[in-house]
Amino acid sequence: MTRLETLKSTLHSVFGDDATIIHSHGEITLEAPAENWVDICTTLRDHPSLRFETCIDLCGIDYSAWGAPTYTDAASRFPHRFAVVIHLLSLTHNWRMRVRAYCTNDEFPSIPTLFSVWPSVNWFEREAFDLYGIIFEGHPDLRRILTDYGFIGHPFRKDFPISGYVEMRYDPEQKRVIYQPVTIEPREIVPRVVREDDYGVGR
Template identity: 75%
Template sequence: MTRLETLEKNLRSVLGDDIKLSCALGELSLETPAESWVEVCTTLRDHADLRFETCIDLCGVDYSAWRAPTFQPDPSLFPHRYAVVLHLTSLTHNWRLRVRTFVPNDDFPTLPTLFDVWPTVNWFEREAFDLFGVVFENHPDLRRILTDYGFIGHPFRKDFPISGYVEMRYDTEQQRVIYQPVTIEPREITPRVVREDDYGVGR
């Protein structure tokens, strides 16, 4: 039995045969409901047959483009617009696991924090909050981490404009930084490709 097969067997034994598991690129992915988020993650960390002691990454995902009218997947695959994805490592067993949950309420996505499970998620959750607007309940210090304190919106959302909503500059008269509406004219840039007639021939 391979290491991956052993991990799958252990996951099903601990969490139940009806869990949602998939395999891609040599790594297992587990999907769990938002209401079981903390409970499942705590089990993944503490159970002797799993022992995922380390969370190496947490990020947000915006699936709104996948749910657009031009793309019609099975609705059960993308029940909500936003998801949170974890990447876990077991130092004890030397294996990895990807865990995903869809965050309820597209208008105000909220999920319990995992700070008490893996304190390393502190800055990861702040990043997901800053860039995607996912609010992590009971996080000890949920502030923006990459954008400015007065920043408006969440720049990794698919509907956030590339040029942003506001721009900042230093005003010499007021002697301070000021914010103002974006003045960049939207334009489409088509790259020009210049090649010799015999490009790639006989070289």
């Protein structure tokens, strides 16, 4: 039995039908219901057969345009628009896995914070809040971390405008950062390649 098969078997024995286990492309993904998010992650950390002591990453995902335009049924392929994914490392057993949970409200995505389980997720959750608008309930300091505090919207959402509506600059007269309408005319740049008529001939 391979290491991943051992991990998959252990996860089945620990969680049973409480979570969905996906073994694909040489990786294990555990899908956890949002209402059991903290309990399942605590078990992943503390169970002696699992011992995922470290959360090495957390990110948000917006599935609203996943695969488009190749897939026309993108919305039906996922139960909800937003999900949170974490990547875990067990130093004790030397294995890795990911865990995914879907936010059940597409209009106001939220999920409990994992700060009490792995304090290292503090800034990761702030990033997912800033870029996707996912609320992490119970987070001790949930505020923007990459965009400005007065920024409107969440840049990694699929419906966020590519060019934006406002631009930010420092005004030396007012001695502060100000916002103003975008002054750059949107345009598409098509590369123009210039070659000699005999380019590549006889060389």
